[in-house]
Amino acid sequence: MTHHIPSSRAFRSGATGLVMAGALFCQAGMAVAQSEEASERDEFFWLGQINKASILINSEEGLLDPELAPSIGNALVTVLENGEAPDADRPGTVITFEPLLIEEGGVEVTLIHAGRSSQDMHATYRAAMLRDGMLDLADQLNATTQTLVDLAGRHVDTIVPNYTNGVAAQPNSYAHYLLGHAAGLDRDAQRIREAYGRIDRSAMGTTVLNGTSWPLNRQRMADYLGFASVVDNAYDASQISSMDEPVEVGQIITSIALHTGNFVEDVITQYAQSRPWILLEEGGDNTYVSSAMPQKRNPGILNSTRSDASQAIALAMGPVWQTHNITPGMSDPKGTDENAAMLDAGVSTLERLDRVLKALQINPDRALEELNSDWTASQEVADILMRDHGLPFREGHHVASEIVSHARAQGIGPLDFPYAEAQQIYAETVAGTEFAQELPMSEAEFRAALDPAAIVANRATSGGPQPAEVERMLTEARDRLAAQSDWIAERRGRIDSALTQLDSDFDAMLSK
Numbered sequence: 180m181t182h183h184i185p186s187s188r189a190f191r192s193g194a195t196g197l198v199m200a201g202a203l204f205c206q207a208g209m210a211v212a213q214s215e216e217a218s219e220r221d222e223f224f225w226l227g228q229i230n231k232a233s234i235l236i237n238s239e240e241g242l243l244d245p246e247l248a249p250s251i252g253n254a255l256v257t258v259l260e261n262g263e264a265p266d267a268d269r270p271g272t273v274i275t276f277e278p279l280l281i282e283e284g285g286v287e288v289t290l291i292h293a294g295r296s297s298q299d300m301h302a303t304y305r306a307a308m309l310r311d312g313m314l315d316l317a318d319q320l321n322a323t324t325q326t327l328v329d330l331a332g333r334h335v336d337t338i339v340p341n342y343t344n345g346v347a348a349q350p351n352s353y354a355h356y357l358l359g360h361a362a363g364l365d366r367d368a369q370r371i372r373e374a375y376g377r378i379d380r381s382a383m384g385t386t387v388l389n390g391t392s393w394p395l396n397r398q399r400m401a402d403y404l405g406f407a408s409v410v411d412n413a414y415d416a417s418q419i420s421s422m423d424e425p426v427e428v429g430q431i432i433t434s435i436a437l438h439t440g441n442f443v444e445d446v447i448t449q450y451a452q453s454r455p456w457i458l459l460e461e462g463g464d465n466t467y468v469s470s471a472m473p474q475k476r477n478p479g480i481l482n483s484t485r486s487d488a489s490q491a492i493a494l495a496m497g498p499v500w501q502t503h504n505i506t507p508g509m510s511d512p513k514g515t516d517e518n519a520a521m522l523d524a525g526v527s528t529l530e531r532l533d534r535v536l537k538a539l540q541i542n543p544d545r546a547l548e549e550l551n552s553d554w555t556a557s558q559e560v561a562d563i564l565m566r567d568h569g570l571p572f573r574e575g576h577h578v579a580s581e582i583v584s585h586a587r588a589q590g591i592g593p594l595d596f597p598y599a600e601a602q603q604i605y606a607e608t609v610a611g612t613e614f615a616q617e618l619p620m621s622e623a624e625f626r627a628a629l630d631p632a633a634i635v636a637n638r639a640t641s642g643g644p645q646p647a648e649v650e651r652m653l654t655e656a657r658d659r660l661a662a663q664s665d666w667i668a669e670r671r672g673r674i675d676s677a678l679t680q681l682d683s684d685f686d687a688m689l690s691k
Contacts, residue, residue, distance in 0.1 A: 220307070222271030222308070223262050223271055225308070227255065227259045227262075228678065230280075231681055232400050232681055236396055242394070249689055252689050253689065271515070294391035294392075298386065299383050299385045301421075302382035302420075303381055304515075309518060310379055313522070314667055316529075317375075319529040324368070327536055328657060331354040331357035331656075332354065334354045335646055335653075337541060338353070338546065338632050338635055339352075342448075345448070350631030351635060352644035352646075355648075364435070367434050372663075377423075378424050378428075380420075381406040381408070382409075383409075385416040405677035414507075419507055422508070422513065425512050426502055428518065428521065428522065433495045435491070437492070439488040443481050443484050456541070459478055459539065460538045464480055465480045480531065484528065487524070490524055497512070497517055554593055557593075559628040559634050560620075561575035561579045568619040570614055577608055578609070581607075581608050594629070
């Protein structure tokens with residue numbers, strides 16, 4: 180059965196290196212060009228690379244007669260060329276690939292099978308394909324986070340309400356809020372890098388589970404296939420590690436999807452308001468008009484993004500359930516199509532979130548109006564009473580709470596609340612205590628305590644929303660994105676360089 184990766188974007192990371200490899204292989208018509216138009220790096224591709232490396236290494240290290248290597252190599256080239264034809268079958272298992280080799284080169288081609296098994300070969304190409312998919316995921320995560328950070332950079336001075344328990348809680352800088360979400364996505368990037376290191380290991384040479392009597396050069400095989408190292412324990416290689424890898428990838432995709440859903444739901448709650456302070460740019464598939472109610476502009480892309488995130492989580496749970504309660508090494512969670520679909524769902528979720536971020540329209544005046552229509556700044560009254568006037572926080576909190584209760588009962592907003600009433604409420608609240616019986620805050624101080632912009636600007640905590648701290652966090656977020664971009668490029672470059680070297684050495688062997 181042929182196993183094709185269902186995504187058009189999956190494993191595109193090798194395009195540059197494959198073009199270079201194609202240029203080398205065109206010599207003497209003995210190689211298979213792997214251009215941008217050729218098939219993706221699927222199971223068939225990796226079985227070809229594994230076989231090339233086996234022929235090279237084993238013939239050079241005495242495990243295969245060097246005189247036989249060119250004829251076996253040419254048989255392999257024919258099989259790979261046939262697999263590049265339009266609509267050609269591209270067998271994705273050792274047991275379906277090997278008969279094609281035997282058909283082209285006779286049974287002698289199986290001499291390259293010394294010290295190999297479908298177990299270690301399949302574990303190796305699964306890791307290689309997950310590795311490519313993880314780099315695609317990392318790339319899109321970086322792009323989406325960059326959009327988020329750029330949006331934050333445009334809203335350092337935009338003051339908005341933030342919510343806890345679904346209720347307006349405190350004023351904040353919108354940039355600070357966005358950078359909080361960016362911090363969550365940065366942890367997802369960290370998880371990708373950490374998981375990648377565990378995936379970027381070759382299982383080749385471990386055979387089924389306990390190695391082989393053939394003295395295989397496992398590290399050289401890993402180098403040719405672009406792996407950073409080998410899986411140390413032969414039993415772990417195909418029995419444990421290859422089951423862990425898709426589960427860990429699923430955990431990362433789950434985290435990305437949860438972060439996406441949290442952000443989207445926070446935005447979508449605005450659509451319940453008659454006058455939201457955050458909306459989507461209308462048109463395209465960002466919004467759509469209700470079929471029955473002309474006034475409605477339904478946030479279509481928010482719904483689609485949430486749905487994508489939910490689908491990603493559903494697919495990410497697949498390897499968990501498939502690995503649950505099975506003996507080591509079973510194939511249940513290892514399906515390349517299913518695991519590619521899981522990675523593709525993660526990429527799609529991030530792509531859709533990127534479009535949401537680019538479609539957001541923030542209305543700073545309406546956000547400030549909402550802040551000033553409620554008492555989201557009231558904690559500042561309690562803080563000032565404690566910080567500047569020595570009143571214990573709980574007592575000051577009681578004062579502020581009484582002011583809010585009275586104001587709401589009377590329908591008075593913070594901008595219009597009479598200072599005299601604040602004085603009276605304070606006196607009534609602290610009556611009979613040892614604290615000052617008159618409100619120690621001047622009217623100017625009381626008014627300033629209720630100014631959302633002033634509250635944000637005057638924050639002194641490291642990591643707070645004050646402009647200096649936000650600018651620091653913006654700089655550091657951009658530095659992390661640049662470092663992540665370099666990391667992705669370095670990993671892709673190493674894989675591409677390794678495969679190019681393999682193709683070059685293989686071509687040189689054939690031309691002898």
